[in-house]
């Protein structure tokens with residue numbers, strides 16, 4: 001296959017981890033006879049510094065003209081004081097909306113080699129964890145009307161959470177489709193005891209469930225879900241939820257898998273196109289220091305090969321290589337535990353490459 005990939009290294013550790021992920025793709029290309037052509041583009045703080053806006057039109061154009069997008073991370077304290085619409089994070093929202101990526105898949109898997117890095121008690125964790133968070137990505141409060149008004153008594157600010165039936169339906173369908181390939185359990189998370197948008201969410205998910213009689217559907221309020229994730233994570237298989245609840249719960253789910261440095265994600269829309277990025281942020285404190293864990297980004301390219309290109313053997317190969325590096329006791333700082341061998345970003349990338 002000839003594959004065109006738009007690469008957005010972004011800010012902080014973004015360039016460090018994207019470099020390793022590209023080396024992995026190149027090795028896969030060599031081994032299986034694919035060619036990957038990369039076009040590097042600017043977004044986030046890097047774009048603000050270079051051209052004065054977080055998401056230049058050219059970046060969106062190059063992404064649209066590619067088969068898939070690989071993204072590192074955006075943001076950092078340097079750009080924290082900018083007004084909302086000029087913040088680096090706007091690049092992410094602009095890419096998600098501009099590319100129609102309404103579904104964000106965040107698999108939270110606890111590798112058995114990392115059980116010691118998991119903050120939960122051994123009896124809660126058992127022999128591992130495998131949860132898939134399906135987060136709605138182009139609607140809800142992230143994209144609702146917002147504003148700030150100056151009043152005589154001081155300012156007033158608001159954000160609006162809004163969902164339409166088609167928006168909920170398409171994400172629910174995807175969650176059920178994913179559940180059919182897993183343990184056939186969907187947990188829909190909302191706040192239907194308070195929010196109208198959640199009541200629509202719940203009713204729509206229930207309607208979609210009728211087409212999937214083999215899947216068990218349950219509902220949970222988001223506050224309870226936050227608690228149940230650490231009380232008894234094994235009750236979850238697929239979690240489907242709104243943009244903001246998914247943002248919060250996926251960070252929580254990632255932590256119980258040992259480190260946020262392990263979690264890949266896929267953002268998908270209609271068709272096979274997708275944007276792939278680690279769940280973690282730009283970690284500016286360790287940028288360029290060869291300390292970041294490249295595994296989440298490397299696993300993100302495995303997701304890319306699987307979901308966008310249908311290259312299952314290649315994706316399996318990468319996941320096995322990651323497993324191997326961990327089985328041989330190599331760890332970056334974020335997943336380090338006693339008796340393990342501490343290594344840096346490039347060494348971890350090299351070890352994974354070598355076992356491909």
Ligand code: IPM
Nearest residue numbers: 074075089090092093247279
């Ligand atoms: C994420 C991040 C982003 C989000 C930020 C950086 C805009 O936290 O992908 O989870 O809130 O969606």
Ligand code: MG
Nearest residue numbers: 247248251279
């Ligand atoms: Mg987040």
